[in-house]
Amino acid sequence: MFPLDWPFLDALQTGALTALFIGYGSDALARRDGMLGLLALSCLLVALRHAVLAIGAPSGLNPDLLDRIQSLLVALGFLTLCMTLRQLFPNQVPRRFPGWIALGLIPNFLRNLVLVHPSTAELWMHQATNLTFLLGCGAAIQYTLRARMEGDPMGRRLFLGFLGVILPVVVEIAALSLFDLRIHLSGFSLVMLAMAIGTSWQRLVVGTMEARILQAETEAEAWRSLIPGNAFRTDRPSVWMNSLFGDHWPERVRSSADSHLIGTDGVAYRVRTRSLAAQERLGWCERDDAQPGAWGFLSGWTVGVGVDDATEGARLQALLQSWGAEVEIWGTLPPREGPYPSVLLWAREPSILAVWREFDLIRRRARWVQIGGPATKGPHARLEPGVTNEDLRHLLEDLLSNH
Secondary structure: OOOOOHHHHHHHHHHHHHHHHHHHHHHHHHHOOHHHHHHHHHHHHHHHHHHHHHHHHHHOOOHHHHHHHHHHHHHHHHHHHHHHHHHHOOOOOOOOHHHHHHHHOHHHHHHHHOOOOOOHHHHHHHHHHHHHHHHHHHHHHHHHHHHHHOOOHHHHHHHHHHHHHHHHHHHHHHHHHHHOOOOOOHHHHHHHHHHHHHHHHHHHHHHHHHHHHHHHHHHHHHHHHHOOOEEEEOOOOOHHHHHHHOOOHHHHHHHOOOOEEEOOOOOEEEEEEEEEEOOEEEEEEEEOOOOOOOOOOOOOOEEEEEOOOHHHHHHHHHHHHHOOOEEEEOOOOOOOOOOOOOEEEEOOOHHHHHHHHHOOHHHHOOEEEEEOOOOOOOOOEEEOOOOOHHHHHHHHHHHHHHO
């Protein structure tokens, strides 16, 4: 068996931790996730520690300087990891836990920034730092066990992992403290721990989001079932809307939001919508029997026709009857007694009807449509002679809907 060279192990741990830093760091920035950000920072600090060891050993740099740098980096990485633990288990880890670890690492900072290596004070400071590492690892296991016992999903997934990854740290500290043997294995612990935390966290976040999406969709469907009509979204297909308004119903809804649409059954439907995204809309529609339809939309209405031209009068009469109206043919003078029609198409001199209107046309509530003749005050609407069927239908729909 050929023993592995220590710089090779350090380089291996540097590469793994750097990859984790890039992955978790980019994800943390994209989702503004503080926990993943701290975990990525911890991976970076420990990766720099092993990079210093991997580069410094073969290059012949000052071993004392390298030891000070790597010791500071690993202390900062461990402190950041404790902050990650606080973010991971906010209900189990005390808020002051990272502060306690920082106080426990003060001997490390004094040892590497102030004291001379080697010395008795430096040795005791080193042992105190190692004790802080061990106590911190023990506390992490305790907090994770507490989270597991309280039913925390991250605690259930990470407890056994924490037990496993703490072992290399204990081995490294024991070998250094008891045998003065430097075995740099803590990076592998952080690699395994970071992978366990990251994957578990991602799975928890994705699971939570999927549960919320399912809950929102279920609630939305429940609300749709309570509205007095058929719900729809213009960005989703709807068999019911296709059968009622045709294949181009989304365009009709977008262009006529909160209005009435005429269905293929000749009935008017009231549409209520709200903006969804971009030009898309969602809403519901229900039958509105008080509004006119397309075919037979004049059912129940009486229309009076006063036209001098017999051919035009016959055309209008046939057209109105095909739309379901009851047609009354008026002579030159309007009748003095009712019942009076709902709509009056008048193609004679408007002054005749104006006098009749002054005689209490408002009480009679007839909608006056003047066809041709001079422009005067009084008519509700005006059309030119020879009006097309389509123009007349649109005018009557609007007149009966808004008056």
